[in-house]
Amino acid sequence: MDFKDLVQKRRSIRKYTEEELTPEEVQTILRAGLMSPTSKSSRAWHFVVVDNKELIERISQCKSAGAEFVKGAPLAVVVLMDTQQTDVWVEDASIAAVSMQYQAADLGLGSCWAQIRFRSQEDGTPATEVLRELLGFPAEYEAECVIAFGHPAIERKPQDEDKLKWESVHVNQF
Ligand SMILES: Cc1cc2nc3c(=O)[nH]c(=O)nc-3n(C[C@H](O)[C@H](O)[C@H](O)COP(=O)(O)O)c2cc1C
Structure with missing residues (x-):
């Protein structure tokens, strides 16, 4: 599939079959993240x-809502950033996450982003802290998102070509 078709076909998929990803698929997805651009090449x-x-x-x-779908996924990738290494960690994390999502789509797999930064549990505990406790990453690391991957069950x-917001595109002046 060429990239023009891939960007149109990629949709957030929140329902997955039981089928596991192969080790090659997992590696290919991670490779895309590891090849993604970063500010000052901080990686x-x-x-x-x-x-x-x-x-x-x-x-x-x-978090209190919006990550329930992750439960049904055979694979979740938690995207963390060492915030001491770069001031633009949100951007770098997001680009890596989306690169992995497009790679997954190209493999015929589904994926969906679950936002972690700025999200919390009902009692106010930040979602990042819940993940830190579960996964054991250091205090100076922040979680941007969790990407769930799996074979699409739906x-x-x-994307509808006729519904693109071309009115948001401004040429030379706003
Ligand atoms: C920054 C960001 C945060 C998102 N957070 C969530 C989330 O927490 N839960 C969820 O179900 N989907 C989440 N999504 C997926 C969006 O809901 C989805 O991309 C949007 O509805 C457009 O649908 P599409 O991806 O199929 O084009 C997030 C997407 C982005 C880019």
């Missing part, structure tokens, strides 16, 4: 690859 990301079902379920409960329509 300050860390990816925690989780395929343990119990751990995945606990990750799905790390089909979603490609």
Whole structure:
């Protein structure tokens, strides 16, 4: 599939079959993250690859709402950044996460982003701290998101070419 079709076909998939990803698929997805561009080439990301079902379920409960779908995924990648190494860690983490999502789509896999930064549990505990406790990453590291991956159990329509917000594009002046 060429990239023009890939960007149209990629949709957030929140329902997955039981089928595991192959080690090659997991490696190809991570490779895309590790090849993603970073400011000053800092490459300050860390990816925690989780395929343990119990751990995945606990990750799905790390915030009050919006991560439930992670529970049904055979694989979750927690995108962490060493915030001491770069001032633009949000950008670098996001680019890596999305690169992995496009790679997954190219492999025929589904994925969806679960936001972690600025999200919390009902009692106010930051989702990052829940993940820190579960996964054991150091205090200076922050979690941007969790990306769930799996074989799609639903089909979603490609993006509608006629609904693109071309009015948000401004040429030369706003
Ligand atoms: C920064 C960001 C945060 C997101 N957080 C969540 C989330 O916490 N839970 C969720 O179900 N989807 C989340 N999504 C997925 C969006 O809901 C999804 O991309 C959007 O609805 C557009 O749908 P599409 O990806 O199928 O084009 C997030 C996406 C982005 C880019």
